[in-house]
Amino acid sequence: MISRILDSKTKNTISRAVEKRSLAQDRRSAYKSTFFRVILQAALLLTMLILLVLLVSVFLNGTDHILSRLGDFLNGTMRSRSVDEKLGVHQALYGSLWIVIIVAVCAFPLGIGAAIYLEEYAPENRFTAFIEVNINNLAGVPSVVYGLLGLALLVNGQIFGLDRITGGRSTLSAGLTLAVLVLPIVVITASEAIKAVPNSLREAAYGVGATKWEVIRTQVLPYAAPGVLTGTLLSVSRAVGETAPLILVGAVSGRLGPNPGLFEMSALTDKFTALPLVITSWTQQSGRDVGFTAAAAAAIVVLLVVVLVVNSVAIGLRNRFEKKRG
Amino acid sequence: MTDASTGLQAITASHLQISPLRRLREMVVRHTLLVAVLVSVMVSALILWSLLSEAWDFIVHVVWSDTWGQLGWFPRRGIYDIPTILIPTFIVTLIAMIVAGPLGLGAAIYLSEYAGSRVRSWIKPILEILAGIPSVVLGFFALTWIAPNLVARIGKNVFLIIGLAILAAYVVVAARIATTQLKKLKSRATDREFTVDTGMENTTWITLTASLVVLTAVLAMGVVWFIDVWVDFIPASAGSLAAAGIGVGILTIPLVASVSEDAMAAVPNSLREASAGLGAEKMTTATNVIVPAALSGIVAAFIVATSRAIGETMVVFLAGGAADASEFTISPFDGGLTMTAAMASLASGTDNVVGEGLTFQSLYFVGLVLFLITLGLNLVAARFVARLREAY
CATH class of the missing domain: 1.10.3720.10 (MetI-like)
Structure with missing residues (x-):
């Protein structure tokens, strides 16, 4: 339909514009996707980090008794x-x-x-x-x-x-x-x-x-x-x-x-x-x-x-x- | 009747009959096992009985008009003000869920949708280790590390804004779910056969988010101002409801993660x-397909975690910043008693919980209220899990 109404120059412009837009959309959604993934990983890492901090801080507090006079x-x-x-x-x-x-x-x-x-x-x-x-x-x-x-x-x-x-x-x-x-x-x-x-x-x-x-x-x-x-x-x-x-x-x-x-x-x-x-x-x-x-x-x-x-x-x-x- | 050529014996009716001894043994075993079951059931009857019999004395004899007036919780002096322990319970639970909700759900989505089997085989045991840490350890950690390093040093302002921002994010997500559900209902009503669920229009989406962010900022500033003017800042060494809430939150992360991961699995x-066939990205699949599909399970995870947070005792007992009695407070940066901590601290004296007339009974009254709240939440959560099971 379109090709019958529009001359070739306009057609090209339109298709280029469409292409550009969908590229930009693709890129944006790829960014969004990566961002989402990073956030999920951050949640997991933060949980691990808390566990680590807990264990380290408890152990550091207790070194006096544990290392020097455990018996x-x-x-x-x-x-x-x-x-x-x-x-x-x-x-x-x-x-x-x-x-x-x-x-x-x-x-x-x-x-x-x-x-x-x-x-x-x-x-x-x-x-x-x-x-x-x-x-x-x-x-x-x-x-x-x-x-x-x-x-x-x-x-x-x-x-x-x-x-x-x-x-x-x-x-x-x-x-x-x-x-x-x-x-x-x-x-x-x-x-x-x-x-x-x-x-x-x-x-x-x-x-x-x-x-x-x-x-x-x-x-x-x-x-x-x-x-x-x-x-x-x-x-x-x-x-x-x-x-x-x-x-x-x-x-x-x-x-x-x-x-x-x-x-x-x-x-x-x-x-x-x-x-x-x-x-x-x-x-x-x-x-x-x-x-x-x-x-x-x-x-x-x-x-x-x-x-x-x-x-x-x-x-x-x-x-x-x-x-x-x- | 031995067949001489093969050495095999023909089977007769007497072979098939069970010997009396074996039959007796079956009976004995069956009944012993039934007794074991009945004992397990008796436990709940005993819990109810012990709670009700003591709490009934309290309910009958306490002067109810004295239990609702911001008087403070001083059970040994006969002052039982219920809001004094109810509001801190709410505050601690809310903070715990603000911590555990995003972390647990994020971890669950990652584990279920993104992580490969190797990553999972490493991370799941670590989460289980976290789940196995006794609450008294978290109490110590909340008092000696979270209170001075997070709550006091980073300061209440930053803390509050982060908390409110997460709260706002919750609201956005809830609004989004609500609008898509609404849209679904509408499309069903107009009886269109093919509707592609694309979520909200972009513009509405942006406006909503922007207005919520602004609203949150305004709200945050208001709350900060309120706290600056009305609440004294805590000393670094003392516990507070905020520190306890974070501790409880850490304790419930594995629970949120494992229950919602089960739902998504x-x-x-x-x-x-x-979804992938339609060209959706992993993120779209996760947020628009998997999470909505597993929604009732995820809701169940949050409810179970809430119930666990309400029932958690040791973290608040150690890091809540109150001794065996407490003034009325609504600030998370004050010390306070939750229902559980109130019970534990009342019982931790060396006497057999004596005091004014109803001191001992008040212990059971609080226990009964706690029992009913957690039971209700658990039953609701079970309903949600059943719904998920029905769907798939």
Whole structure:
């Protein structure tokens, strides 16, 4: 149409103009695209940078204790002044160790058992759906609320009089509170691992005459084991780092008697402290006594080493098995 | 009945019958596992029961007219002013989302749409490490590094303008989404069959952005002026709600990133391919196709992160700049108590939380309010995730 109406000169001008304009548009959108990409990369880099700054600043603060007196620091106890040769985290490590043991003993069997029931046995009805929603919501409850539960139930013995067993503000109370806190995490991760087991495995086992539990024990659980293990490891690291519930159930933040022998049962019902509690207490005291900043940072380094090692093992384990199974 | 020639045994009905012992074992296992499930459910009943039974005392006995008057939060003296802990909760959560929103979403878009598998295999574990850092560590970091180096040194003015600019960017994006949705609705109403969604007209777009930038600048200057006149500047060594908010934000970045990345990964590849086939650039595909398609998942990520930020305790407890009681404040540069920090600091004394008559009960009342807020947010987020799952 156009070629019939316009002479060739005008036509050329128009087409050149169109070309120029679309070139400019192309260039502009290419700039925009690059800009967008750079912004996204910046967001990611900034996140990494924050992580780096965090780790470096904590480590630099803690060098005094970590580099020059690590042995003393790990063997020392809580003190009222920061310049004290015996300042250290021994009681805290001891308390955290007991808490992890209690969590492992209570939460793992319960959580894995519940996951097996939900994935393998539970009928598809309203009740099961309700339980699943319930457990998902429990995972989102703020940790401090679990502390309130522990305070009411285990420390004050409000409903069942459980304080007679736990001894009130004790290691056992703290451990049970954290066990309840990580329970939904264990259930959810174990459920996912069990869900990922291919049905053909189950059918093959049924085909050779195995009962339901035999199928689960010999086929489902071994296949799901790495995933289940990842979940339990993540929940251990969560329990080690969790602080707020311990404050609520009344961990000791000041002086504390010496530890009993490592595996004496009296430790369970005694007063206790834990690694994150010591960090909290020292950080709070740094306003009064600046030296406690370094002590808190050193305790954080110890905590981070524990948490990050456990986490990296968990993540590495999961990635390895994911890759293996494609 | 052994067949002599092959050595195989014929199968009879008795072979197929399960032995009584095995049957018993099945029963026992099944019921034991059911008990495990019931225990998990009992936990939520116990949480509700313990919260309600104590909070009920508070609700019945407290003088409600005294809980709403900018009086300050002094639970040990029997002064329970709810806005004093509610407003800092809001401030900290808002700051946390201003930090975590863009960083988390940016990281998620990059990981899902741009990064190759090698980059991803490096970066995802690092994000997971960040997710695994205990909150008490972030509390220490917020108090000893963020407060003196970011909040105090860079200064509240720069800080505020950056914050407001990000807020404005949010508004722009929200407006954009709203207008495209509106346009879609309109085009549906006029029943045109083929409409190409090109977003807004360029001119409207520019006008809107420009006016928003101007508005933000004016607003920023107003707020800066307000703060200069009305609020005392914090000393470098003390914590503040702003420092705590940044700390909480850092803590929630991985959450935003991983949930929204999951959402974008759920968008089928055919949409990306179709968009590329139409000649769209990667950026256009990301902003006009993938993000809108994954929108409900991204919204869920933000809601979950908000809920997490509201429930976060240790960062605010350590870096919030208030002891176990607090005056009423609305400035992010003052110290203050959020709901969680108020609970933790009330419980951190060596006594068994005693004080005026309702001190102990107030702990549970705050806990109940917190529980209901986070539960509501989590349920809404679950609804959004379900919607995403339905769509694909």
